[in-house]
Amino acid sequence: GNSVTQMEGPVTLSEEAFLTINCTYTATGYPSLFWYVQYPGEGLQLLLKATKADDKGSNKGFEATYRKETTSFHLEKGSVQVSDSAVYFCALRSGATNKLIFGTGTLLAVQP
Amino acid sequence: DGGITQSPKYLFRKEGQNVTLSCEQNLNHDAMYWYRQDPGQGLRLIYYSQIVNDFQKGDIAEGYSVSREKKESFPLTVTSAQKNPTAFYLCASSTGQEYTGELFFGEGSRLTVL
Numbered sequence: 009g010n011s012v013t014q015m016e017g018p019v020t021l022s023e024e025a026f027l028t029i030n031c032t033y034t035a036t037g038y039p040s041l042f043w044y045v046q047y048p049g050e051g052l053q054l055l056l057k058a059t060k061a062d063d064k065g066s067n068k069g070f071e072a073t074y075r076k077e078t079t080s081f082h083l084e085k086g087s088v089q090v091s092d093s094a095v096y097f098c099a100l101r102s103g104a105t106n107k108l109i110f111g112t113g114t115l116l117a118v119q120p
Numbered sequence: 121d122g123g124i125t126q127s128p129k130y131l132f133r134k135e136g137q138n139v140t141l142s143c144e145q146n147l148n149h150d151a152m153y154w155y156r157q158d159p160g161q162g163l164r165l166i167y168y169s170q171i172v173n174d175f176q177k178g179d180i181a182e183g184y185s186v187s188r189e190k191k192e193s194f195p196l197t198v199t200s201a202q203k204n205p206t207a208f209y210l211c212a213s214s215t216g217q218e219y220t221g222e223l224f225f226g227e228g229s230r231l232t233v234l
Binding site: 042044049050051052053054057097107108110111112113 | 124153155162163164165168178210212222223226227228
């Protein structure tokens with residue numbers, strides 16, 4: 009079946025450090041891939057997405073590249089800020105439906 | 121402003137009681153979803169509805185029920201049959217027709233069983 013695996017957190021970084029949060033997936037066909045972010049006390053928001061192999065999604069300084077050969081969609085940011093502290097969820101959609109399968113989430117804590 | 125409103129934000133329930141969580145959206149979205157969020161387990165789909173008067177079970181529907189009588193409303197009832205109902209519940213919606221994969225989430229309802 010379809011599934012998403014994320015690196016376990018928490019990830020603790022100093023401000024301006026480089027961020028990578030790993031995400032790999034298992035899916036039939038050609039899924040679309042997403043990163044959602046959940047700030048404390050809030051619901052989830054779409055951060056970025058990629059719908060086909062080699063696509064790069066980007067938003068707010070975050071990037072992720074859809075790598076079909078490694079079934080990965082790692083999230084990166086060159087210089088994190090305290091305001092980036094949140095839980096990040098990798099997700100996939102497979103087939104003609106908006107049902108999303110989410111990873112377990114990775115907590116990012118950025119210290120000043 | 122357009123968005124999704126969930127209520128109540130916090131809810132306490134005694135064992136054996138049914139509770140209903142409200143979810144209303146004014147985005148004119150066709151599809152609506154209920155997810156449950158537990159620490160270390162991410163989000164799991166409870167029920168979803170692609171159109172009014174129709175809904176499907178998700179991965180963990182046992183002990184829950186829903187209705188979709190109006191496009192803008194998708195209430196979730198947590199019944200006494202749900203063995204471990206303490207969790208954070210998230211409602212979401214999407215256009216449904218374009219299959220873009222973008223879900224819009226409410227701020228969640230935290231249910232605690234005493």
